[in-house]
Amino acid sequence: MPIAIANRYARALVDVVSQKGDYRQVRQELESFAAVYSESAELREVFDTPALPLTEKLKVLAAITGKMGTTSITTNFLSVLGQNYRMNLLEEICRAFHKLANDRLGVVEVKVVSAAGLSETERQALRARFIDLTGKEVEFDFRLDRELLGGVLAQIGSTVYDGSVRGQLDRIRERLTGQ
Amino acid sequence: MPAFLVACLTGAVVAWGANEAPRSVAALVDSGQWGLSSNDPAVGARKASLGNTVKLATASVAPENAEGEEGAKHELLYKVINFVILVGALAYLLRKPLAGFFVQRSESIRKSLEEGRKALESSQAQLRNIEEKLRGLEEEISRFKAAAAREMEAERERLRQAAAAEAERILQFARAEIDNATRAAKLELKVYAAGQAVELAEAMIRQRLDEAGQRRLVGRFVGELTRKSS
Numbered sequence: 019m020p021i022a023i024a025n026r027y028a029r030a031l032v033d034v035v036s037q038k039g040d041y042r043q044v045r046q047e048l049e050s051f052a053a054v055y056s057e058s059a060e061l062r063e064v065f066d067t068p069a070l071p072l073t074e075k076l077k078v079l080a081a082i083t084g085k086m087g088t089t090s091i092t093t094n095f096l097s098v099l100g101q102n103y104r105m106n107l108l109e110e111i112c113r114a115f116h117k118l119a120n121d122r123l124g125v126v127e128v129k130v131v132s133a134a135g136l137s138e139t140e141r142q143a144l145r146a147r148f149i150d151l152t153g154k155e156v157e158f159d160f161r162l163d164r165e166l167l168g169g170v171l172a173q174i175g176s177t178v179y180d181g182s183v184r185g186q187l188d189r190i191r192e193r194l195t196g197q
Numbered sequence: 198m199p200a201f202l203v204a205c206l207t208g209a210v211v212a213w214g215a216n217e218a219p220r221s222v223a224a225l226v227d228s229g230q231w232g233l234s235s236n237d238p239a240v241g242a243r244k245a246s247l248g249n250t251v252k253l254a255t256a257s258v259a260p261e262n263a264e265g266e267e268g269a270k271h272e273l274l275y276k277v278i279n280f281v282i283l284v285g286a287l288a289y290l291l292r293k294p295l296a297g298f299f300v301q302r303s304e305s306i307r308k309s310l311e312e313g314r315k316a317l318e319s320s321q322a323q324l325r326n327i328e329e330k331l332r333g334l335e336e337e338i339s340r341f342k343a344a345a346a347r348e349m350e351a352e353r354e355r356l357r358q359a360a361a362a363e364a365e366r367i368l369q370f371a372r373a374e375i376d377n378a379t380r381a382a383k384l385e386l387k388v389y390a391a392g393q394a395v396e397l398a399e400a401m402i403r404q405r406l407d408e409a410g411q412r413r414l415v416g417r418f419v420g421e422l423t424r425k426s427s
Binding site: 132133134136140143144147148150151167168169170172179181183187188190191194195196 | 384387388390391392394395398399402403406408410411412414415416417418419421422423425426
């Protein structure tokens with residue numbers, strides 16, 4: 019149920035941004051505010067408690083967004099969430115907005131996990147290969163995982179491209195056991 | 198009828214020793230105490246005839262004591278005549294009743310004999326029937342014994358086959374269990390060996406994989422993506 023509600027809010031925000039905004043900027047502003055919100059217990063308490071009047075909540079929100087320099091679209095959207103007591107769904111809304119925005123922009127998100135940090139040359143090479151592979155603009159999410167031992171593991175949606183040493187060892191183990 | 202016979206015999210015997218007796222017999226006949234009804238005309242005629250006969254007999258023996266030796270002969274003659282008359286009278290009187298009695302008796306005996314013969318035939322028929330049944334029973338018993346023997350043999354064969362099938366089933370189950378256990382043990386051993394081999398390989402890779410090796414692995418991954426995209 020919360021995911022459905024988050025999708026509904028995210029879809030509304032995407033519609034607004036598609037008319038007069040920048041998806042990436044709004045997304046970045048939302049993620050920044052979500053990080054602040056998740057880190058600050060006082061801020062969560064302010065938006066969660068019904069004891070505080072709505073005007074006071076909006077004053078707090080305006081102060082924070084003012085300091086963060088968010089656009090009016092983001093500020094208004096956060097105000098709506100505060101009025102409707104949906105601020106606790108902010109992380110889900112961010113994820114849903116990211117996905118919807120990428121769909122609207124024709125961008126494919128690629129999660130890349132490597133055992134060691136990748137150089138810029140390697141990243142560019144990966145970008146070029148995935149653009150060729152998908153025929154769309156790609157957006158990388160690079161992460162490190164030492165348990166891969168070596169190589170790279172990339173994932174687009176539910177498709178996994180496993181070039182890691184861990185994956186090769188797992189495949190060798192499966193062949194040896196006949197499973 | 199028996200009273201009449203007794204009276205006749207008594208009268209005749211008494212007449213041999215007393216002169217008054219014939220009169221007594223005649224009076225008895227006249228008085229109707231012979232057991233015959235005076236209303237019956239035939240009986241009345243018979244009674245009159247018998248009375249006359251008695252009177253003649255008594256008159257003929259009256260001078261018995263006066264005659265002596267000659268008288269003894271006459272007495273014997275009279276006795277014989279008297280006896281003959283008595284027998285004739287009795288035969289005359291008893292002929293029809295006795296004939297009817299004997300006919301009836303003979304019929305009764307014949308019926309009894311017939312019934313006895315029928316009973317004998319019936320008994321013999323029953324005996325033959327029983328003997329037949331006994332012979333049939335013996336045959337039935339023989340057939341039953343033969344059938345029981347056949348069924349016992351069939352049941353023995355069925356039990357033997359069932360036992361053999363059960364033994365075969367148990368054997369197959371045991372073989373399957375052994376095969377499963379063997380396969381499980383082999384698989385466990387294979388998994389263990391594979392795990393050991395992979396752990397050993399992982400340890401060696403951790404020791405030997407350097408920066409250049411990492412670069413080569415990434416380059417190989419990019420090359421594979423290139424092949425997939427082309």
